[in-house]
Amino acid sequence: xxxxxxxxxxxxxxxxxxxxxxxxxxxxxxxxxxxxxxxxxxxxxxxxxxxxxxxxxxxxxxxxxxxxxxxxxxxxxxxxxxxxxxxxxxxxxxxxxxxxxxxxxxxxxxxxxxxxxxxxx
Amino acid sequence: xxxxxxxxxxxxxxxxxxxxxxxxxxxxxxxxxxxxxxxxxxxxxxxxxxxxxxxxxxxxxxxxxxxxxxxxxxxxxxxxxxxxxxxxxxxxxxxxxxxxxxxxxxxxxxxxxxxxxxxxx
Amino acid sequence: xxxxxxxxxxxxxxxxxxxxxxxxxxxxxxxxxxxxxxxxxxxxxxxxxxxxxxxxxxxxxxxxxxxxxxxxxxxxxxxxxxxxxxxxxxxxxxxxxxxxxxxxxxxxxxxxxxxxxxxxx
Amino acid sequence: xxxxxxxxxxxxxxxxxxxxxxxxxxxxxxxxxxxxxxxxxxxxxxxxxxxxxxxxxxxxxxxxxxxxxxxxxxxxxxxxxxxxxxxxxxxxxxxxxxxxxxxxxxxxxxxxxxxxxxxxx
DNA sequence: GTGGTCTAGACCACT
DNA sequence: GTGGTCTAGACCACA
Numbered sequence: 070x071x072x073x074x075x076x077x078x079x080x081x082x083x084x085x086x087x088x089x090x091x092x093x094x095x096x097x098x099x100x101x102x103x104x105x106x107x108x109x110x111x112x113x114x115x116x117x118x119x120x121x122x123x124x125x126x127x128x129x130x131x132x133x134x135x136x137x138x139x140x141x142x143x144x145x146x147x148x149x150x151x152x153x154x155x156x157x158x159x160x161x162x163x164x165x166x167x168x169x170x171x172x173x174x175x176x177x178x179x180x181x182x183x184x185x186x187x188x189x190x
Numbered sequence: 191x192x193x194x195x196x197x198x199x200x201x202x203x204x205x206x207x208x209x210x211x212x213x214x215x216x217x218x219x220x221x222x223x224x225x226x227x228x229x230x231x232x233x234x235x236x237x238x239x240x241x242x243x244x245x246x247x248x249x250x251x252x253x254x255x256x257x258x259x260x261x262x263x264x265x266x267x268x269x270x271x272x273x274x275x276x277x278x279x280x281x282x283x284x285x286x287x288x289x290x291x292x293x294x295x296x297x298x299x300x301x302x303x304x305x306x307x308x309x310x311x
Numbered sequence: 312x313x314x315x316x317x318x319x320x321x322x323x324x325x326x327x328x329x330x331x332x333x334x335x336x337x338x339x340x341x342x343x344x345x346x347x348x349x350x351x352x353x354x355x356x357x358x359x360x361x362x363x364x365x366x367x368x369x370x371x372x373x374x375x376x377x378x379x380x381x382x383x384x385x386x387x388x389x390x391x392x393x394x395x396x397x398x399x400x401x402x403x404x405x406x407x408x409x410x411x412x413x414x415x416x417x418x419x420x421x422x423x424x425x426x427x428x429x430x431x432x
Numbered sequence: 433x434x435x436x437x438x439x440x441x442x443x444x445x446x447x448x449x450x451x452x453x454x455x456x457x458x459x460x461x462x463x464x465x466x467x468x469x470x471x472x473x474x475x476x477x478x479x480x481x482x483x484x485x486x487x488x489x490x491x492x493x494x495x496x497x498x499x500x501x502x503x504x505x506x507x508x509x510x511x512x513x514x515x516x517x518x519x520x521x522x523x524x525x526x527x528x529x530x531x532x533x534x535x536x537x538x539x540x541x542x543x544x545x546x547x548x549x550x551x552x553x
Numbered sequence: 554g555t556g557g558t559c560t561a562g563a564c565c566a567c568t
Numbered sequence: 569g570t571g572g573t574c575t576a577g578a579c580c581a582c583a
Contacts, residue, residue: 076501081582092296118583161296165310168289175213175282179311183304185279189286190300202558228570239560244571259318261568261570323567334538360568403538407552410531417455417524421553425546427521431528432542444573470555481575486556503555503583555583561576568570 070099070106074115082117086125094134094145095157101147105135108143132156191220191227195236203238207246215255215266216278222268226256229264253277312341312348316357324359328367336376336387337399343389347377350385374398433462433469437478445480449488457497457508458520464510468498471506495519 072089074082093099105111108126112119126143129135133156137143148156172182193210195203214220226232229247233240247264250256254277258264269277293303314331316324335341347353350368354361368385371377375398379385390398414424435452437445456462468474471489475482489506492498496519500506511519535545 076504077499081502083582088292088295096297121583124582157296161293161298161306162310164289164292165306168285169307169311171209171285172282174209175278176217177282179308182307182311185282185286186290186303186307187300189283190290190303204558230570239558240562242559245558247571257319258571259568260323260566260572262318263570325567330534330537338539363568366567399538403535403540403548404552406531406534407548410527411549411553413451413527414524416451417520418459419524421550424549424553427524427528428532428545428549429542431525432532432545446573472555481573482577484574487573489556500556501583502557502581505555555581557581558579560578563575564573566570566572 072115074117083121083124083128086115086117086122087128090125090129091132091134091157091160095153099145101145103145105143105145132160191232193236195238204242204245204249207236207243208249211246211250212253212255212278212281215250216274220266222266224266226264226266253281314357316359325363325366325370328357328359328364329370332367332371333374333376333399333402337395341387343387345387347385347387374402433474435478437480446484446487446491449478449485450491453488453492454495454497454520454523457492458516462508464508466508468506468508495523 070090070093072086074085076082078085080088090099090105099105105126106114108119108122112122115122126135126137130137130143133148134146135143136146169182172185177185191211191214193207195206197203199206201209211220211226220226226247227235229240229243233243236243247256247258251258251264254269255267256264257267290303293306298306312332312335314328316327318324320327322330332341332347341347347368348356350361350364354364357364368377368379372379372385375390376388377385378388411424414427419427433453433456435449437448439445441448443451453462453468462468468489469477471482471485475485478485489498489500493500493506496511497509498506499509532545535548540548
């Protein structure tokens with residue numbers, strides 16, 4: 070597992086953890102059944118609080134991306150490619166809706182947003 | 191002036207104020223020299239604290255969209271359309287960078303983001 | 312009399328009035344016995360409040376630069392060149408002391424302040 | 433950290449805080465990474481409101497002199513000596529411009545200002 | 554325990 | 569009456 074945490078970012082750390090791990094699951098970098106490192110170990114390695122790691126793991130579990138076996142650890146859920154894609158798209162759609170409403174509030178049309186996007190990407 | 195505040199949103203109230211007013215200035219709905227309502231009156235009408243309004247106004251002033259005359263009130267700044275557009279794009283670019291980095295972290299290409307955008311918009 | 316008021320400046324208007332008139336007296340542009348315009352007229356011409364003009368006039372009187380003859384108006388005081396210079400220097404010294412303490416608090420030496428000053432002046 | 437607040441000064445308290453802390457950062461008395469006291473503790477010790485401290489801290493962050501990590505605290509930013517010097521000079525230049533315009537309004541030349549300065553410093 | 558936000562109410566300077 | 573500053577105390581998110 071390869072995680073990079075930024076303390077100065079204004080995205081909460083647990084959110085950063087969630088995004089990076091979920092992204093790796095979606096990309097297949099973390100395959101089904103993969104055993105996530107124990108919370109305490111992850112916390113130590115990433116130099117963050119156990120509570121923070123726990124919160125990220127909980128978010129992942131709530132989304133059904135991982136599952137916990139008490140006493141054994143946390144594992145990447147076994148999902149069909151279709152389920153995987155659906156969950157990913159749910160996340161992205163939710164985010165995109167929020168983003169669009171922001172740009173819309175400034176009077177931008179879809180074309181203007183796309184133009185802006187291509188300029189930066 | 192037409193403002194809608196949501197207390198349940200996770201966007202801070204002062205931020206909501208800032209976005210809505212700046213948006214109205216950019217759209218020309220609030221023209222140069224327009225006198226904003228006194229902060230106390232605005233606070234009463236919007237049912238928020240004076241300080242919350244003040245914080246939004248300060249942010250607007252910092253961006254150069256309004257200016258304050260002590261004892262007189264706050265007024266929409268007199269900006270050329272070019273300056274207006276530049277300030278607006280500064281804001282939007284900053285937002286867009288953050289948004290894109292989110293989608294990128296999920297492995298989306300520019301085309302995929304555009305596709306998603308058009309589907310929802 | 313030639314006064315320019317800026318509403319956007321963060322120097323209070325009465326202060327701007329005070330500075331410009333005292334400066335003109337010191338420079339001899341307003342000579343001894345010169346009759347200042349009536350407060351109401353000045354307020355109208357400068358588009359500021361009567362109270363604001365009054366406050367500036369009071370400051371000038373407090374410093375002994377003008378004197379009021381009830382029912383007749385305000386006049387530039389009759390001062391010897393030495394008195395004039397002394398009053399001007401009092402003002403400047405007071406200001407300079409405050410300015411220097413600011414620069415000193417950032418660890419600047421006299422030479423560094425001078426260097427900075429010459430670069431800008 | 434060594435701060436002295438004057439309640440009688442006409443400089444706002446938050447401004448005093450900002451000047452003293454920024455000055456200490458510029459002088460290197462507060463080194464990179466230094467953890468500023470929690471705003472609540474600072475407020476108690478300095479006998480001012482939390483909000484007043486917060487306002488000063490915000491100003492420091494806006495200038496890039498410190499950064500905030502929610503839940504952890506505020507820290508002195510890690511800047512190269514060059515960046516440090518540039519930020520300091522930005523502040524001083526802004527102040528100097530205002531000061532000079534004051535002296536100019538009294539008809540002083542650069543040499544006269546320097547003379548005055550050396551007499552007092 | 555840390556900072557982020559919000560409230561209600563106060564006093565002052567400027568107009 | 570306007571904004572500028574300050575206070576004391578509260579609740580929430582994050583670590």
